[in-house]
Amino acid sequence: MIYLLLVGVPFVIGLLALAVDSDERRPWLLPFGCAIHSSIVVACWRTLPEPIASGWFSIDGLGLLVLSLASAMLLVCSVYCLEYLRLRRERHNRLFTACLSFILGAVSLVCVSRHMGLVWVGMETATLAAAPLVYFNHNERSLEATWKYLMMGSLGIGLALLGTFFLALAALPNAGQGDPLVIDTLVARAGTLSVPWLRGAFIFLLVGYGTKMGLAPLHSWKPDAYGESPGVAGAILAGVITSCPFLGILRAFQICVAAGLSGFAQSLLVMMGLLSMATAAVFIIGQRDFKRMLAYSSVEHMGILVLGVGLGPTGSFAALLHLINNGLTKGVLFLTAGNIHRAFGGKTMDHAHGALRRVPISATLFLLGFVAITGSPPFAPFVSEFSILRAAVDGNRFGVALGFVGLLAVIFIGMATTVLSVVYGVPNTESKEPVQGDSPFMTLAPLVFMAAIVFLGLWLPNWLTTVLGDAAKLLNGGAS
Numbered sequence: 001m002i003y004l005l006l007v008g009v010p011f012v013i014g015l016l017a018l019a020v021d022s023d024e025r026r027p028w029l030l031p032f033g034c035a036i037h038s039s040i041v042v043a044c045w046r047t048l049p050e051p052i053a054s055g056w057f058s059i060d061g062l063g064l065l066v067l068s069l070a071s072a073m074l075l076v077c078s079v080y081c082l083e084y085l086r087l088r089r090e091r092h093n094r095l096f097t098a099c100l101s102f103i104l105g106a107v108s109l110v111c112v113s114r115h116m117g118l119v120w121v122g123m124e125t126a127t128l129a130a131a132p133l134v135y136f137n138h139n140e141r142s143l144e145a146t147w148k149y150l151m152m153g154s155l156g157i158g159l160a161l162l163g164t165f166f167l168a169l170a171a172l173p174n175a176g177q178g179d180p181l182v183i184d185t186l187v188a189r190a191g192t193l194s195v196p197w198l199r200g201a202f203i204f205l206l207v208g209y210g211t212k213m214g215l216a217p218l219h220s221w222k223p224d225a226y227g228e229s230p231g232v233a234g235a236i237l238a239g240v241i242t243s244c245p246f247l248g249i250l251r252a253f254q255i256c257v258a259a260g261l262s263g264f265a266q267s268l269l270v271m272m273g274l275l276s277m278a279t280a281a282v283f284i285i286g287q288r289d290f291k292r293m294l295a296y297s298s299v300e301h302m303g304i305l306v307l308g309v310g311l312g313p314t315g316s317f318a319a320l321l322h323l324i325n326n327g328l329t330k331g332v333l334f335l336t337a338g339n340i341h342r343a344f345g346g347k348t349m350d351h352a353h354g355a356l357r358r359v360p361i362s363a364t365l366f367l368l369g370f371v372a373i374t375g376s377p378p379f380a381p382f383v384s385e386f387s388i389l390r391a392a393v394d395g396n397r398f399g400v401a402l403g404f405v406g407l408l409a410v411i412f413i414g415m416a417t418t419v420l421s422v423v424y425g426v427p428n429t430e431s432k433e434p435v436q437g438d439s440p441f442m443t444l445a446p447l448v449f450m451a452a453i454v455f456l457g458l459w460l461p462n463w464l465t466t467v468l469g470d471a472a473k474l475l476n477g478g479a480s
Contacts, residue, residue, distance in 0.1 A: 002049040003057045005040050006067070006108040009033060014101035018094060026097050027085045030078035033101055034071065037108070041071045055182050056115045061471035065320060066247045067111035069327050070240045074104050076445045077232050080335055083441035084232055087342075088136075095132045102129040103236065110244045116164050116181040119248055123160070123212065126241050127153045133233035134225050145224035152221035156211025160248065163204030167255070170197035183251055190258035198256065202265055205252040206272065209245035213302045214295075215272050216279035223283075226295035227347070231338015234291065238298045238334060239327035246305055246323065250475060253309060257477045266310040270400060273307025276300065277407040284414035288349045291341065293418050294333050297373060300411055301326045304388065307404070309475070311391040317472040318387030325380040325456065331449040332369035336362040339442055340422065349418060354427040361438040363423050365446045370419040372453050374412040380456035 013033030020026045044059060045068070051058035059067070078100070085093045106129055109122035127150075135146040164181065170193045171180035179185055186193070211218040226234045249269075256265040280300035287293040301322070308319025337347070339362035344352040355363035372379035375386070385408070392401035 002040065002044065003052060003112050006037065006044075006112055007105050009036050009040070010101045010103075010105035010108065014098040014105065017098040017101060020094075023089065023093050024086070026093060027078075027082050030081055030097060030100055031075065034075040034078045034104065037104060038071045038075050041068055051114070054179065055184050056118065056179070057112050058114045058184075059112050061467055061474055062247060062250055062320075063111040065323070065467065065471060066243045067108060069243060069324055070104065070107045070111070073239050073327055073331055074100065074236065076331065076448050077235055077335075080232055080442055080445035083439055084230065084338075088230075091136060091138065096136055099129045099132045100236070103241065107240060107244055110247060114183045115179065116167060116183065116186075116248075116251065119251065120157070120161055120164055123209070123244055123248060124157050126244055127157065127212065130233070130237060130241055133236070134229040136230055136233065137228065139228075141224075142228040145221075145228040148221045149225040152211060152218065156208045156218065156245075158208070159204050159211065160208030160245075163201045163206075163208055163252070166197050166201035166204060167252075170194045170201055172197075183255070186255045187258045190255060191260070193255075193259050195259070195261070198259055198261065199264060202252050202256050202261070203268070206249055206268055209248040209252075210272060210302075210306070212245035213242050213249075213305075214276075214299050215302050215306065216276040216299060219276070219279065219299045222299060223292040223295040226298065226334075227289060227292040231291075231334045231336075231341065234294065234334035234337070235331045238294070238330040242298070242302060243323060243327065246302070249306065250309065254475050257475070262477070266312070269306045269310030270397075273303040273305075273310060274400065274403055274407070276303025277307070277404070277411070281407050281410040281414065284411055284418075287414065287418055289347055290349070290352065290418050290422050291334075291337050291347045293415060294330070294337060297333075297411070297415065298330065300407075301330075301373070304385065307400075308384075308388040308391065311388065311395055311397065311400070313472050313476045314394060315388055315391035316475050317468050318384045318391060320468050320471055321387070321460075322381065322384035325384050325453065326373070328449045328452050328456075329369055329373045329379070329381055332365055332446045332453065333373060335442070335446040335449075336366040336369060339438070340366060343437065344427070349421045352422045354425040355423050357427055359438050361443045362446070365443070365450055367419060367423050368450060369446075370415055372450075372457075374415060375408055378454065378457045380453045383457060383460065 013029050017026050017029050103126055106122050106125035110119050113119050134149050135142050168180045214222040253265050277300050280296045283296045305319050308315040340355045341347045343359045372381055375382050
């Protein structure tokens with residue numbers, strides 16, 4: 001019943017949104033549905049539901065972490081949407097509202113599924129549901145961004161499907177001994193899996209789901225999709241939807257570890273992680289569009305996530321913590337970037353200059369978000385990034401550690417150039433007057449995210465440490 005509610009409630013709310021005629025009343029369905037979903041997730045923290053349907057549906061620590069992040073972020077963003085959609089009266093919000101709910105349902109399916117085929121289905125559903133969010137502005141640039149998003153997403157999901165087929169072929173020696181694509185079955189019988197097919201499966205799953213995450217070199221959809229979509233859509237893409245393919249990669253990694261291929265998988269993850277960070281560093285330098293800058297920052301942090309997992313149990317713990325920290329910080333940055341964009345009528349340094357004078361709360365939060373996302377204390381990303389660095393040093397991966405620190409420094413300098421120009425100075429007199437300054441609803445959401453970032457930077461609760469530790473142990477071959 002719990003699984004049905006987690007997946008079904010958002011889809012029911014989405015269908016109701018399609019049926020409601022009023023653009024003014026429809027957005028209120030979002031916080032209502034998200035609040036119900038979050039309460040169900042809280043109940044799962046108290047008592048994990050038993051597996052059902054021959055193990056096809058079950059929640060472990062990894063799935064619960066991603067599910068909790070998605071539910072919490074969408075709940076907070078739904079409050080932001082109330083004011084945002086009121087301001088965007090020139091656009092009907094029927095599809096926008098419905099698709100936000102469908103995204104939550106699809107993400108829930110990914111998190112509670114123990115069957116790699118269903119994980120793939122949930123991932124593709126989330127991709128399709130996000131497309132109308134990217135196209136919400138209905139102009140040529142957003143149309144181009146939507147096509148890039150769908151084309152690259154189709155490539156990624158196709159490669160992931162091929163990897164899923166390879167995984168089934170790897171399990172052929174176990175034919176007749178349980179479903180070949182149920183994760184628990186694959187882990188339990190990992191020693192009998194065909195190694196060549198399993199290697200091929202991991203490569204295709206990593207590249208396929210890595211494309212969905214935005215790992216380099218198949219990241220080209222991100223700058224356009226994040227840059228041309230509303231700020232709230234960018235927050236959901238960066239903090240929620242990209243968490244799903246990361247979970248898919250973690251599932252594949254878990255199977256490889258159980259099969260004794262941890263070294264092979266870790267090497268690929270470290271390589272992809274450093275490549276993504278290096279690519280982001282190149283494109284962030286001199287970037288004048290602050291929303292595209294955030295897109296490249298997302299490429300960087302997706303790289304940090306897989307890099308951490310590739311550095312062993314300590315790095316896996318840090319990567320899972322960074323998944324939360326990055327999601328919350330991207331929520332601050334994209335929501336406030338959207339506020340600044342509206343205030344100036346543009347999203348480049350040529351248009352937006354001196355944001356502290358026009359939208360002081362949003363500009364302050366944008367500046368703090370920059371400090372946080374670049375790994376500065378006392379914010380939460382500093383804790384997780386420092387832990388990843390420590391994992392590299394403890395594992396005698398000094399070259400990786402040096403490259404990690406060097407790339408972080410380059411990215412800090414590149415982002416600082418853009419952010420400081422946007423926040424400080426005197427507003428350009430030729431810029432459009434703000435159609436909307438700071439408002440309670442549109443600053444409350446990033447304030448909530450920022451409070452969580454500061455809290456987790458100063459104190460990591462024991463219960464969260466335990467959950468992250470158990471999930472990292474499960475990921476690296478131990479029992480949770």
